[in-house]
Amino acid sequence: MAHIATTADLRESGLSSREIHRACTPAGPWQHLLPGVVLTKPSPPxxxxxxxxxxxxxxxxxxxxxxxxxxxxxxxxxxxxxxxxxxxxxxxxxxxxxxxxxxxxxxxxxxxxxxxxxxxxxxxxxxxxxxxxxxxxxxxxxxxxxxxxxxxxxxxxxxxxxxxxxxxxxxxxxxxxxxxxxxx
Structure with missing residues (x-):
């Protein structure tokens, strides 16, 4: 399963920019790898x-x-x-x-x-x-x-x-x- 998503794709799937940002904070389960690209798992890439x-x-x-x-x-x-x-x-x-x-x-x-x-x-x-x-x-x-x-x-x-x-x-x-x- 691919754990990479663009923020545009995540917003299109129904998540708000705020929810994406919150998930990518140090306490969240996700992380930004590149501008506009998110790793949707907590482990290192x-x-x-x-x-x-x-x-x-x-x-x-x-x-x-x-x-x-x-x-x-x-x-x-x-x-x-x-x-x-x-x-x-x-x-x-x-x-x-x-x-x-x-x-x-x-x-x-x-x-x-x-x-x-x-x-x-x-x-x-x-x-x-x-x-x-x-x-x-x-x-x-x-x-x-x-x-x-x-x-x-x-x-x-x-x-x-x-x-x-x-x-x-x-x-x-x-x-x-x-x-x-x-x-x-």
């Missing part, structure tokens, strides 16, 4: 609760990418403090534990656990483009390929399609790990 809250906050077309998308699809990766989200170019919401990337190229969503996730090749490139350590990029690419989430060819194709910003090191590592047949 799980990572899944946080991911669902981020999607409620970022909007219905938002897609979780990066480490969280890959981990939800089977890769074994450390999770950062922030959640990386793709949203349309008109998205304007922000929060300290949300890395909101505006894009004109939203990928088709992979649906898992009630979440909209980026496909593995896209999530990998979104994460790798922000990494400055070549050893971390090698570990990331190996983790994704070893988990059979995508092939080196899928990664090379995504790299061809994605923004070139931040890809020089990723291109170099990908060429080194998985040289194409026409390369020496």
């Amino acid at each position: 799980t990572r899944l609760d946080r991911l669902r809250a981020v999607q409620s906050f970022a909007g219905p077309s938002s897609i979780i990418t990066g480490a969280d998308a890959l981990a939800r699809q089977g890769a074994r990766l450390p999770l950062p403090r922030h959640v990386h989200v793709l949203a349309g170019s008109n998205a304007r919401r922000s929060h300290p534990w949300l890395l909101l990337e505006r894009t004109t190229r939203l990928p088709p969503a992979v649906h898992r656990d009630g979440l909209r996730l980026a496909p593995p090749a896209r999530a990998t490139m979104d994460l790798a483009r922000r990494e400055q350590n070549p050893h971390a990029i090698v570990a990331l690419l190996d983790a994704v390929v070893d988990a059979r989430l995508c092939t080196p060819g899928d990664l090379q194709e995504e790299l061809r399609l994605c923004s070139r910003r931040g890809t020089a090191l990723v291109r170099k590592v990908l060429r080194h790990l998985y040289p194409t047949r026409d390369e020496p």
Whole structure:
């Protein structure tokens, strides 16, 4: 059962703003996770609760990418403090534990656990483009390929399609790990 609700949904279900506020006080059973997003259980939020809250906050077309998308699809990766989200170019919401990337190229969503996730090749490139350590990029690419989430060819194709910003090191590592047949 999902324990995440927007305050708009709670008001639509018949609760008043005052009742919602009272339930979210320190003595109440609920808590605000993000502006306009409430966790409707007294226990601390799980990572899944946080991911669902981020999607409620970022909007219905938002897609979780990066480490969280890959981990939800089977890769074994450390999770950062922030959640990386793709949203349309008109998205304007922000929060300290949300890395909101505006894009004109939203990928088709992979649906898992009630979440909209980026496909593995896209999530990998979104994460790798922000990494400055070549050893971390090698570990990331190996983790994704070893988990059979995508092939080196899928990664090379995504790299061809994605923004070139931040890809020089990723291109170099990908060429080194998985040289194409026409390369020496």
